[in-house]
Amino acid sequence: MIPKLSKDFYAYRENLTYGNKDFTYLRPYYVYMTNHFGNLAYMSCSSDCNINDKMVKNHLHFNKHKLKLIDSLVEETELKDNLFRNVALDYLLKVRDTEENNQIFIRVFRALSGNNRHMEEINDTYEGIKNIQPNKRIPNVELTNFNGEQISLQQIAKNKKAVFYFWSSTDKRHFSDISKRVLHLSKQKPEYTFIGINIRTDVDEWKGLVETAGLDNTNQYKAENFEDLNKALIIYPMNKCIITDDAVIVDAFANMYYSF
Numbered sequence: 001m002i003p004k005l006s007k008d009f010y011a012y013r014e015n016l017t018y019g020n021k022d023f024t025y026l027r028p029y030y031v032y033m034t035n036h037f038g039n040l041a042y043m044s045c046s047s048d049c050n051i052n053d054k055m056v057k058n059h060l061h062f063n064k065h066k067l068k069l070i071d072s073l074v075e076e077t078e079l080k081d082n083l084f085r086n087v088a089l090d091y092l093l094k095v096r097d098t099e100e101n102n103q104i105f106i107r108v109f110r111a112l113s114g115n116n117r118h119m120e121e122i123n124d125t126y127e128g129i130k131n132i133q134p135n136k137r138i139p140n141v142e143l144t145n146f147n148g149e150q151i152s153l154q155q156i157a158k159n160k161k162a163v164f165y166f167w168s169s170t171d172k173r174h175f176s177d178i179s180k181r182v183l184h185l186s187k188q189k190p191e192y193t194f195i196g197i198n199i200r201t202d203v204d205e206w207k208g209l210v211e212t213a214g215l216d217n218t219n220q221y222k223a224e225n226f227e228d229l230n231k232a233l234i235i236y237p238m239n240k241c242i243i244t245d246d247a248v249i250v251d252a253f254a255n256m257y258y259s260f
């Protein structure tokens with residue numbers, strides 16, 4: 001709901017600058033701008049667009065609208081690219097819209113900002129999400145098992161119901177929580193095999209942490225290249241997990257804490 005505000009509440013907006021290069025990487029300014037465009041889009045969608053009984057539930061519309069506002073107001077090109085990127089990653093990663101809507105969004109995005117300096121990252125994210133939709137085969141990333149052997153994700157996921165989760169030694173609290181969750185779920189849901197994929201940890205530390213946590217090391221793997229893994233599986237947020245049935249994706253954006 002939009003509260004009733006005095007007429008001059010937003011009067012300062014007349015003095016906002018959208019074209020000062022020195023502000024582009026000034027954090028409070030940038031954070032303000034991302035919120036500002038969220039607010040502008042929300043207000044104009046609620047009053048002018050009249051979608052879904054004036055509630056902004058249509059994420060595709062809302063985010064397209066935001067892109068258009070940024071396009072029409074922001075003059076500084078680097079700031080514009082950064083704000084566009086922010087909308088794209090926010091929409092693609094957080095809304096988790098249908099494949100069809102994502103495609104419409106990316107078309108609009110490319111039309112408005114095809115030469116965006118972050119285009120490669122945005123394309124990778126878009127393609128990555130497209131490739132892990134339900135009923136598609138899980139991407140065939142190579143991982144390393146506890147014996148140091150290379151094995152592909154499709155091979156690991158074969159002939160079983162699997163749940164892949166992710167962890168890194170850089171966040172010990174997350175690892176401690178998720179290990180407990182895995183031990184609990186393994187008992188509660190014996191029909192699934194819970195498979196840990198470690199990122200960004202050296203081999204000795206990885207093995208030590210797995211042993212200490214009491215996890216079954218036959219279900220532990222390590223990714224050698226985080227960038228490739230992230231492009232293929234879109235590891236966001238960190239508590240997400242991927243549920244597969246015989247290497248076919250059931251849900252690539254499930255959550256270790258809410259999905260079971």
Ligand SMILES: [Zn+2]
Pocket residue numbers: 041044045046049061062065
């Ligand atoms: Zn709108």
